[in-house]
Amino acid sequence: MSTEESHDDHGHHLPAVEDWPRGFGEASWWPIVTALGATGIYVGAALFIIGRGENPIVPSIAGPAVAVGSVGLFLVGLYGWLYHAFVKAFWSGDAPGHGNGLKWGMVAFLGSEMGTFGAGFGYYFYIRAGAWPPSELPGLLSSLVLVNTALLIASSFTLHWAHMKLREGDRDSFVKGLFATLVLGTVFIGGQVLEYWEFIEGEGFTLTSGVFASAFYGLTGLHGLHVSLGAVLLLIVFVRALMGQYSADRDVSVETVSMYWHFVDAVWIFLVVVLYVGAVVGAAPA
Structure with a gap:
C-alpha cells in the first residue's frame, strides 16, 4: 500500500481506513479478528450452558456478555476484511487481480x-x-x-x-x-x-x-x-x-x-x- 493510498480513505472511516499491520506485504489481521469473534460466540454458548442449573460454574451473565462482545468483534473484523478485499480496491480503480x-x-x-x-x-x-x-x-x-x-x-x-x-x-x-x-x-x-x-x-x-x-x-x-x-x-x-x-x-x-x-x-x-x-x-x- 503506497503512502498516497494510505491517506485516501474514499470517504470511509475507522475501523478500516487502512490495512494493518504495515510492512507485511499482503498480511492482514482482519481475518484473525473475524476468527476470534467467531470463536468467542462458541465460548459464549458454552459459558451460557455451564452458567445454568442449580450449581452454575460461572455467573449466568458471563455467557450472554461474551457472546454479545464476540458478535461485535466478529462484525468489526468482517467489515475490515470485506472493505480491503473488495470495496477499497473498487473505488480506487484498482484492477481486480486477486479475483481467483x-x-x-x-x-x-x-x-x-x-x-x-x-x-x-x-x-x-x-x-x-x-x-x-x-x-x-x-x-x-x-x-x-x-x-x-x-x-x-x-x-x-x-x-x-x-x-x-x-x-x-x-x-x-x-x-x-x-x-x-x-x-x-x-x-x-x-x-x-x-x-x-x-x-x-x-x-x-x-x-x-x-x-x-x-x-x-x-x-x-x-x-x-x-x-x-x-x-x-x-x-x-x-x-x-x-x-x-x-x-x-x-x-x-x-x-x-x-x-x-x-x-x-x-x-x-x-x-x-x-x-x-x-x-x-x-x-x-x-
Whole structure:
C-alpha cells in the first residue's frame, strides 16, 4: 500500500481506513479478528450452558456478555476484511487481480465450514445410533419447516438469476433479484425464530431437554447464525449494487457471496432430511 493510498480513505472511516499491520506485504489481521469473534460466540454458548442449573460454574451473565462482545468483534473484523478485499480496491480503480484467489479462499473457507457442521452432525449420528428416541420429540415435521425450506431454496434461485442478469448487463434485474433474495432470507430467519418460540413456549422443548435437544438447537442454531451472516453479506452486496459498484466483469464479491449462500442452502436441505425427517423415522408413536 503506497503512502498516497494510505491517506485516501474514499470517504470511509475507522475501523478500516487502512490495512494493518504495515510492512507485511499482503498480511492482514482482519481475518484473525473475524476468527476470534467467531470463536468467542462458541465460548459464549458454552459459558451460557455451564452458567445454568442449580450449581452454575460461572455467573449466568458471563455467557450472554461474551457472546454479545464476540458478535461485535466478529462484525468489526468482517467489515475490515470485506472493505480491503473488495470495496477499497473498487473505488480506487484498482484492477481486480486477486479475483481467483478470493474465490479459492471462499472454497477453502467453505471446506472449513463443512468440518464445523460435520462435528455437529457427528454428534447427532452418535446419539441416533442408540435407543431412539432418547426423549419425547417435539412436532418436528410441520408446515413451517416446509415453508421455510421452500423459501431458502427459492432464494438460491433468485440469487443465481440476479447474478446472471448482472453478467448480461441488466442492472435493474440484478438489483431486484438481490432484493428478493434478501427478503426471502430474512423471512427464513424469522421463521426459524418462530419455530424456536413454538417449541420452547408451546411444547417446553428447550436446550436442556436432552441430548436430542442439544443436537437440534446446536445444528439449527449454527445454521441460523450462518444464514444471518449470509443476510448481512447480501445486504452489503445490495447496498453496493445500489451505489453502482458492480458490472459484468467486476462481480467477484457477488460470486463469492453466492457460493456461501448456496452452501448454506445445501446444508439446510441436508439438515432437514437428517435432523427433522431422520429423527421422526423409527421413533415410537406418541
